[in-house]
Amino acid sequence: MFTLILGGEEVYPAPGKINTIDRAVNPQTGTITVRLQFPNADRTLRAGMNATVRVLNEDTGRQIVIPNKAVTEQMGEFFVYVVGDSSKVNQRKVLTGTRLKDKIVVRKGLKADEVIVSEGMQNLREGAVVKIDEPTARVAQGTPAK
Structure with missing residues (x-):
């Protein structure tokens, strides 16, 4: 599950899901680009905003x-x-x-x-x-x- 944290530590109310995953690993950074999608019915999210994504890791304990x-x-x-x-x-x-x-x-x-x-x-x-x-x-x- 993906949670979006907006400025001021405000938690966006709707969870996100994976939209696309790039097939190639960036050889310089060792990372893969992932695009997430969040519902935005009330237009809270706008182009150019900064936010932090939290990922629920089920492999703990x-x-x-x-x-x-x-x-x-x-x-x-x-x-x-x-x-x-x-x-x-x-x-x-x-x-x-x-x-x-x-x-x-x-x-x-x-x-x-x-x-x-x-x-x-x-x-x-x-x-x-x-x-x-x-x-x-x-x-x-x-x-x-x-």
């Missing part, structure tokens, strides 16, 4: 955080390989959140203490048997997200 390299994308959806009984893997759809350097928040799809695959996914298939090398592959319970 205790979250499941995994290595970003453990996530694969297929046709716009994100998946991880979860190690189950007899060391067989199952591909599971996850809903991802904020990226934190080389890690990513998983909002839905994983539980604490599940074991995931974070190396060698390019040759992995559903039902394959894997060998667990590192105990750190276990999903950390409630890792704080920043």
Whole structure:
């Protein structure tokens, strides 16, 4: 959710939504241009005004955080390989959140203490048997997200 803060810390009463997102990252600043749209029925907002935008971040508090390299994308959806009984893997759809350097928040799809695959996914298939090398592959319970 996007909230607009006008001059004098006045909060604009209607929330905004994303209108467009630029496809390219600016190579000089590392940023992406995003255009927001706010309803303006009473004409409070005018061209040339300055305001501050607040963005509600849903990835606060205790979250499941995994290595970003453990996530694969297929046709716009994100998946991880979860190690189950007899060391067989199952591909599971996850809903991802904020990226934190080389890690990513998983909002839905994983539980604490599940074991995931974070190396060698390019040759992995559903039902394959894997060998667990590192105990750190276990999903950390409630890792704080920043």
